[in-house]
Amino acid sequence: MNAEQKLLWVFAGIVGLLSLASASGWLLARRKGQTSVIRNLNERVRAWWIMVAVLGACFGLGPSATLIVFALISFFALREFITLTPTRASDHRPLAVAFYLLVPLQYWLIHLEWYGLFSIFIPVYAFLGLPALAVFAGDTEQFLERTTKIQWGVMIAIYCISYAPALLVLDLKGFTDQGALLLLYLMLVVQISDVMQYVFGKLFGRRKLAPLVSPSKTVEGLVGGGLSAVAIGAAMWWITPFTPLQSAAMSLLIVICGVLGGLALSAVKRSLGAKDWGSMIEGHGGMMDRMDSVSFAAPIFFHVSRYFFTT
Amino acid sequence: MMERMVASGLVGFTRLLVGARAQWRAEATPGQCLYFANHCSHLDTLAIWSALTPEQRASTRPVAARDYWDQPGLRRYLANRVLRVILIERRRDLQAPDPLTGVFAALEHGDSLILFPEGTRTPDRLPQPFRGGLFRIAETFPAVHLVPVYLDTLHRSLPKGSHVPLPLYCNVRFGAPLKRDAAETRADFLRRAHAAVCALAEPIQAVSP
Numbered sequence: 001m002n003a004e005q006k007l008l009w010v011f012a013g014i015v016g017l018l019s020l021a022s023a024s025g026w027l028l029a030r031r032k033g034q035t036s037v038i039r040n041l042n043e044r045v046r047a048w049w050i051m052v053a054v055l056g057a058c059f060g061l062g063p064s065a066t067l068i069v070f071a072l073i074s075f076f077a078l079r080e081f082i083t084l085t086p087t088r089a090s091d092h093r094p095l096a097v098a099f100y101l102l103v104p105l106q107y108w109l110i111h112l113e114w115y116g117l118f119s120i121f122i123p124v125y126a127f128l129g130l131p132a133l134a135v136f137a138g139d140t141e142q143f144l145e146r147t148t149k150i151q152w153g154v155m156i157a158i159y160c161i162s163y164a165p166a167l168l169v170l171d172l173k174g175f176t177d178q179g180a181l182l183l184l185y186l187m188l189v190v191q192i193s194d195v196m197q198y199v200f201g202k203l204f205g206r207r208k209l210a211p212l213v214s215p216s217k218t219v220e221g222l223v224g225g226g227l228s229a230v231a232i233g234a235a236m237w238w239i240t241p242f243t244p245l246q247s248a249a250m251s252l253l254i255v256i257c258g259v260l261g262g263l264a265l266s267a268v269k270r271s272l273g274a275k276d277w278g279s280m281i282e283g284h285g286g287m288m289d290r291m292d293s294v295s296f297a298a299p300i301f302f303h304v305s306r307y308f309f310t311t
Numbered sequence: 312m313m314e315r316m317v318a319s320g321l322v323g324f325t326r327l328l329v330g331a332r333a334q335w336r337a338e339a340t341p342g343q344c345l346y347f348a349n350h351c352s353h354l355d356t357l358a359i360w361s362a363l364t365p366e367q368r369a370s371t372r373p374v375a376a377r378d379y380w381d382q383p384g385l386r387r388y389l390a391n392r393v394l395r396v397i398l399i400e401r402r403r404d405l406q407a408p409d410p411l412t413g414v415f416a417a418l419e420h421g422d423s424l425i426l427f428p429e430g431t432r433t434p435d436r437l438p439q440p441f442r443g444g445l446f447r448i449a450e451t452f453p454a455v456h457l458v459p460v461y462l463d464t465l466h467r468s469l470p471k472g473s474h475v476p477l478p479l480y481c482n483v484r485f486g487a488p489l490k491r492d493a494a495e496t497r498a499d500f501l502r503r504a505h506a507a508v509c510a511l512a513e514p515i516q517a518v519s520p
Contacts, residue, residue: 075478083480089434089470096475273514278480279332 003178006239007059010184014052021045043283055187059180063168070165071107076287078103078157080278085149090137094130098154102126106162113169122159127151156295163298170302172309175241185240186301189233189254190293197225214266226255241309253304254297261296317393325361329354329468330480333362336511337487343423344456347445349438349508350427351466353379354476358462359425360394362483371423374414376401411444418452434471437509441501449500456488461511484511
């Protein structure tokens with residue numbers, strides 16, 4: 001099977017799963033009526049259809065389209081992050097640079113496949129450049145706090161998320177030009193882990209994992225969801241350069257990073273005084289609510305794959 | 312026809328740039344309204360105008376400064392033909408005997424209005440004290456609903472002195488119309504109107520689903 005056929009098979013599988021989810025949601029609504037949980041479930045499934053359609057279109061149109069879509073995802077995620085962050089008028093210039101320069105530049109560097117620069121551009125140049133720009137506004141009030149928050153938003157929303165499409169240009173041993181499969185693998189494991197945690201949590205959830213940080217996460221959800229995501233990830237080994245065992249280990253890594261990302265960003269969100277990052281994706285909250293686990297899993301998955309599987 | 316297309320383009324552009332989502336903290340008020348809001352950026356007029364429903368928008372005219380909107384080119388076109396702005400002269404030496412003549416005429420005609428009673432932009436989260444124009448209008452048109460509006464993020468999107476708007480999400484919060492009290496003094500009324508806008512600045516406790 002070549003890469004395109006594999007992509008088609010995986011997408012056919014996803015469409016099958018989503019059809020099953022839509023059918024069960026419809027049945028549940030008919031049997032038990034429109035409770036708030038069921039309505040939210042159906043909203044989530046509908047949003048999933050749209051997200052899968054967008055991802056499918058990306059793969060169909062090629063790497064440039066994928067980069068543009070992820071650049072937009074970063075842009076919207078940064079928008080949500082900065083909207084909730086109490087910045088001041090004197091932060092205007094660094095923020096304008098973050099939105100209108102850093103987002104396109106980071107993705108342009110990935111497009112150029114310039115690994116040496118896209119992997120350090122934000123941690124080095126933006127990290128130092130943003131406070132250097134801010135200083136000219138002459139406002140020392142909470143300077144460190146303001147700068148840190150902007151740097152955090154830029155790191156998570158632009159740098160970390162950009163590692164997902166960077167998989168497209170990662171050349172692994174015996175796996176050239178199949179980056180799209182690796183990206184699909186990452187997104188699939190992360191999102192299946194999130195969905196299965198939600199499902200297991202709703203069905204069997206008793207003990208809360210971190211009630212103050214993320215009230216909907218439960219121990220039962222974490223274990224059941226995490227394990228089933230690892231199982232599904234291991235079973236997907238044939239779209240990756242990994243053996244089944246390696247694939248299980250990689251999925252475990254992705255799941256753990258995803259959970260930690262979800263928790264850490266939920267804590268960030270709550271420290272900013274919000275319950276959802278935004279309202280862009282019906283039933284899910286904002287873009288950051290969907291991308292929080294990806295932002296932690298993508299860079300780690302990228303670098304671990306690169307370390308162990310490049311020549 | 313042309314103006315209608317430009318209008319929907321302008322609404323789309325505003326929503327893309329700053330969100331401009333309407334949040335009604337009370338039942339939406341039907342009938343002729345005077346929306347009065349805090350003023351923090353050049354995007355305020357567009358944000359409120361875009362947050363209204365198309366029906367409301369069709370009968371709502373912004374009241375805004377002549378020195379900003381009456382500039383040759385795009386701004387004047389938008390002001391006159393699309394937004395149908397009622398221009399207010401801010402320079403005392405050029406003012407007509409009564410600068411509010413245009414406002415009164417529009418209200419008599421039955422239009423709803425968008426008004427910024429501070430008269431100028433403020434860089435802060437909360438508005439400065441309101442000027443007297445709002446009281447005169449309220450007194451002259453007792454049947455018009457006075458709806459307080461709060462713009463929550465625009466002072467950060469386009470603060471005074473900057474030219475590039477940041478694409479932050481802005482909510483346009485609409486409150487319940489002010490109760491009328493004929494016996495109230497001018498100062499008391501203005502304070503109460505000011506407090507109604509400030510009250511909208513505070514977040515409501517999130518209702519968990």
